[in-house]
Amino acid sequence: MTTPGKPHQHPSADDPRIMLDDQIGQFEAVPPYPPRTEREAEFYSLRDGEMFLNMGPQHPSTHGVLRVVLKINGEQVVDLDPVLGYLHRGVEKLCENSDYHHIISQVDPLEYVSSLFMEWAPVMAFEKLLDVEVPRRAEYIRVLTGELLRVSSHVLFQGWMALDLGGLAPILYSFIERDEIVEMLAAITGQRMLFNYFRIGGVNGDLNHEFMSRLGDWMSRAAKQHEANIGLLNENEIFVRRMRGIGRLDAATALRMGASGPNIRASGVPFDVRRAHPYSVYPELEFDIPTRGGNGGGDSLDRYLLRLDEVSQSIRIIDQCLHNMPDGPIMARLPRLLRPRPGRAWAAVEAPRGLYGTYAISDGTDQPFRMKIHDPSFVHLQLVGLLMKNNLIADTMAVMASLDPVMGGIDK
Amino acid sequence: MTTLNRAWGHLTLTGKVVIPLLFLALVVGPIVTIFLATVVGPWLADVLGANPEIVRFVVAITGVLLFSIPAAFIIIYMELKVIAFMNLRIGPDRVGPKGALHSVVAGLKVLTKEDFTPTGADRLVFTWAPVIVFLTAVMVFLVIPFGPGLVGQDLNIGLLYLFAVGGMTVVGLLLAGWSSFNKYSLLGGLRSAAQVISYEIPLTLSVVGLILLAGTMSVYKIAEAQQGWFTDWYVFRQPLGALIFFIAATAEANRTPFDLTEADSEIVAGFATEYSGMRFGFLFFAEYVNVFIISALMTTLFFGAWNAPIDINSILARVGLSPVSVSLDPGSLGIGLLILLLVAPVLLTLIFAAPFYLSRSSRPAWQALVLGFLVFNLVGVMLLGLLAYIGWPWMAGLTWFMLKSFLFVYVFVWMRGTFPRVRIDQLMGFAWKWLLPAALLNLFVTAAAIIIVKS
Numbered sequence: 001m002t003t004p005g006k007p008h009q010h011p012s013a014d015d016p017r018i019m020l021d022d023q024i025g026q027f028e029a030v031p032p033y034p035p036r037t038e039r040e041a042e043f044y045s046l047r048d049g050e051m052f053l054n055m056g057p058q059h060p061s062t063h064g065v066l067r068v069v070l071k072i073n074g075e076q077v078v079d080l081d082p083v084l085g086y087l088h089r090g091v092e093k094l095c096e097n098s099d100y101h102h103i104i105s106q107v108d109p110l111e112y113v114s115s116l117f118m119e120w121a122p123v124m125a126f127e128k129l130l131d132v133e134v135p136r137r138a139e140y141i142r143v144l145t146g147e148l149l150r151v152s153s154h155v156l157f158q159g160w161m162a163l164d165l166g167g168l169a170p171i172l173y174s175f176i177e178r179d180e181i182v183e184m185l186a187a188i189t190g191q192r193m194l195f196n197y198f199r200i201g202g203v204n205g206d207l208n209h210e211f212m213s214r215l216g217d218w219m220s221r222a223a224k225q226h227e228a229n230i231g232l233l234n235e236n237e238i239f240v241r242r243m244r245g246i247g248r249l250d251a252a253t254a255l256r257m258g259a260s261g262p263n264i265r266a267s268g269v270p271f272d273v274r275r276a277h278p279y280s281v282y283p284e285l286e287f288d289i290p291t292r293g294g295n296g297g298g299d300s301l302d303r304y305l306l307r308l309d310e311v312s313q314s315i316r317i318i319d320q321c322l323h324n325m326p327d328g329p330i331m332a333r334l335p336r337l338l339r340p341r342p343g344r345a346w347a348a349v350e351a352p353r354g355l356y357g358t359y360a361i362s363d364g365t366d367q368p369f370r371m372k373i374h375d376p377s378f379v380h381l382q383l384v385g386l387l388m389k390n391n392l393i394a395d396t397m398a399v400m401a402s403l404d405p406v407m408g409g410i411d412k
Numbered sequence: 413m414t415t416l417n418r419a420w421g422h423l424t425l426t427g428k429v430v431i432p433l434l435f436l437a438l439v440v441g442p443i444v445t446i447f448l449a450t451v452v453g454p455w456l457a458d459v460l461g462a463n464p465e466i467v468r469f470v471v472a473i474t475g476v477l478l479f480s481i482p483a484a485f486i487i488i489y490m491e492l493k494v495i496a497f498m499n500l501r502i503g504p505d506r507v508g509p510k511g512a513l514h515s516v517v518a519g520l521k522v523l524t525k526e527d528f529t530p531t532g533a534d535r536l537v538f539t540w541a542p543v544i545v546f547l548t549a550v551m552v553f554l555v556i557p558f559g560p561g562l563v564g565q566d567l568n569i570g571l572l573y574l575f576a577v578g579g580m581t582v583v584g585l586l587l588a589g590w591s592s593f594n595k596y597s598l599l600g601g602l603r604s605a606a607q608v609i610s611y612e613i614p615l616t617l618s619v620v621g622l623i624l625l626a627g628t629m630s631v632y633k634i635a636e637a638q639q640g641w642f643t644d645w646y647v648f649r650q651p652l653g654a655l656i657f658f659i660a661a662t663a664e665a666n667r668t669p670f671d672l673t674e675a676d677s678e679i680v681a682g683f684a685t686e687y688s689g690m691r692f693g694f695l696f697f698a699e700y701v702n703v704f705i706i707s708a709l710m711t712t713l714f715f716g717a718w719n720a721p722i723d724i725n726s727i728l729a730r731v732g733l734s735p736v737s738v739s740l741d742p743g744s745l746g747i748g749l750l751i752l753l754l755v756a757p758v759l760l761t762l763i764f765a766a767p768f769y770l771s772r773s774s775r776p777a778w779q780a781l782v783l784g785f786l787v788f789n790l791v792g793v794m795l796l797g798l799l800a801y802i803g804w805p806w807m808a809g810l811t812w813f814m815l816k817s818f819l820f821v822y823v824f825v826w827m828r829g830t831f832p833r834v835r836i837d838q839l840m841g842f843a844w845k846w847l848l849p850a851a852l853l854n855l856f857v858t859a860a861a862i863i864i865v866k867s
Contacts (some may be wrong), residue, residue: 128808238831394833
């Protein structure tokens with residue numbers, strides 16, 4: 001490429017003279033291939049006054065490495081296109097090439113904020129394949145640790161929500177809570193984040209003194225601290241106004257798009273896997289399924305408030321678990337090498353972000369023939385396109401943060 | 413001679429250059445000094461004496477430039493520490509006592525970083541935009557009175573100058589956003605243009621009532637008009653104006669909750685995205701200088717400028733005492749002054765060291781002496797400060813001005829630690845639907861009140 005009139009000059013990448021008008025397009029967010037679908041062709045053609053804004057994959061508030069190509073007109077988001085795959089590791093394939101015990105550590109980092117739930121669904125599916133009965137104490141420990149982690153995840157969500165809307169302080173208060181919870185879980189699992197704790201037929205290690213004393217300390221002030229954290233943000237007029245009426249999702253659309261967890265409950269649908277398809281010892285426990293959102297469906301504020309409601313319910317469940325905790329073994333008796341009979345099993349748990357399920361097919365060997373992971377964040381990400389349109393750029397953060405996706409589970 | 417030769421031989425190359433220069437300086441230095449003092453000095457004094465305004469201007473410019481950087485350093489450190497305290501963190505604690513030198517080292521770091529210009533950026537504009545932003549921020553200092561007599565230039569259109577120059581910041585931000593060749597920067601620059609221009613109107617209107625009351629646009633005279641008790645401050649006569657000014661000034665300085673131009677969770681630092689090195693440093697400094705400026709303006713216009721909240725002299729007069737004044741004449745002591753200067757430090761150090769020495773038997777004498785010396789210094793500085801406070805009105809004024817200004821800086825930092833960010837439509841709606849009518853209402857009510865009182 002040479003500039004006319006200067007034939008012998010070698011242009012370099014940072015020579016401003018080579019920025020001719022027709023080349024500026026190469027900095028746009030166009031895909032590197034010719035459009036494959038009509039939708040792509042329509043999206044990547046600009047009308048007058050519109051431009052692309054490439055948000056991510058390295059953007060502070062896309063919750064990981066999501067890339068969203070926004071088509072904007074001034075501050076208005078006209079259209080958008082989420083681009084996935086920057087964190088793809090092929091976890092399902094890795095699982096199909098690991099034996100049943102190894103899979104637990106393979107799925108752990110999928111949703112790194114609440115990794116016990118990532119272990120729970122596969123473990124339940126394999127238990128169905130193997131026809132194992134899990135000891136009651138192990139089930140109670142699973143529920144106890146799981147609900148602790150749900151509290152930690154929702155409290156962390158509160159902080160992220162504020163951070164994405166520009167409030168700097170709440171995230172640090174959230175991390176204090178999360179720190180206490182992961183520290184007490186570290187006392188029984190040995191890890192702070194990727195616990196690798198559930199086992200097929202039970203859990204790895206019984207509750208110990210350090211865990212119980214830390215849990216006792218935390219429980220004595222958990223409800224009060226939760227109230228304090230709520231008071232920190234919910235009264236804030238700016239914070240509430242940023243979220244009210246933004247990203248309204250009505251019940252019919254939520255059902256149609258396959259939403260689950262807090263996001264669908266915030267739209268008024270009382271669907272909770274713990275009650276709809278009971279598993280573990282949840283039928284024995286008392287807790288409510290909070291719902292929010294009136295006839296118009298739930299907005300970002302509803303989704304935010306619903307998670308705070310769930311924290312109270314989780315604290316209630318933890319309290320019951322501590323009171324009803326039976327004695328007994330924590331592992332079922334199983335051979336060291338697991339070879340389930342050929343068959344297929346589906347198991348789903350209510351993760352903090354919604355229905356997290358695993359579908360496993362066994363062919364009689366020590367590795368699953370196929371393992372499909374259903375991740376709630378992935379399903380919720382398709383709502384992004386619906387909810388963000390015709391909002392302002394700043395609202396994309398309010399919508400994205402309120403859906404609370406974790407990219408690890410989405411890209412798998 | 414041989415000794416000298418041998419010594420010369422031992423010198424390194426640097427020494428062989430430096431030592432002769434040192435001798436030269438010793439010989440030539442006094443001659444030049446005498447020449448300057450006898451010939452050039454009087455001439456210069458004549459010239460400067462004939463043009464006191466120029467001297468004042470140059471001194472003011474230098475003073476303002478010298479003041480703005482440490483002020484920004486202090487505010488940066490304050491922000492880090494105060495927000496850390498609010499977030500239950502420790503904050504900077506590595507450099508200096510309690511991390512006090514952190515921002516200085518951060519400034520040095522910024523100086524040593526690579527100064528990067530992105531491909532496609534408009535180089536000229538990209539280079540000069542931070543300078544415009546910084547200079548407009550610093551230029552505003554010129555009319556702010558720091559104390560009685562401590563003002564760069566007492567313009568009779570001071571407030572107009574303030575808003576004109578202060579409003580020019582947006583030019584720099586817009587240029588920075590435009591020239592970066594980055595869409596986030598462009599959005600940030602346009603946001604700042606929309607925001608600053610919208611808030612300029614309520615900001616200017618909010619002080620019109622004050623101008624009516626004071627009858628002048630000179631900032632210095634407005635400050636003088638608030639002398640006396642704290643009830644004479646304009647905030648009590650213009651509460652609505654003060655509130656509008658506070659909100660609009662926050663938006664003008666792009667501070668939380670109106671920091672949309674650099675919203676890090678939306679447009680990733682906005683106009684500053686592509687800046688690095690000292691150019692980023694300029695933008696960064698300008699932001700903190702702006703924080704000090706809006707605090708200083710709040711103090712000057714509405715919170716009594718340099719005046720103390722309590723008029724001690726009027727209390728004294730009511731009780732029947734004469735106003736406090738310092739009538740020390742050190743010269744009257746004669747040779748006693750010399751003896752005092754020689755004896756007092758030693759004696760007082762010993763006196764202050766005695767309790768330290770006696771209080772704990774294991775403490776060595778030198779430690780007690782050092783502590784005693786430090787205490788002597790502390791007491792001396794405090795005494796001198798008190799003397800200066802009583803003796804020099806500008807010292808007292810400066811003290812109160814700084815106290816009040818940094819109180820407002822603290823409020824701005826506090827806001828940053830607490831508030832989320834508003835949305836652009838809420839921001840604009842607030843300016844045009846609420847602040848502007850409120851400012852107009854304030855203006856009309858003030859005008860009506862003045863007419864009623866005068867008639």
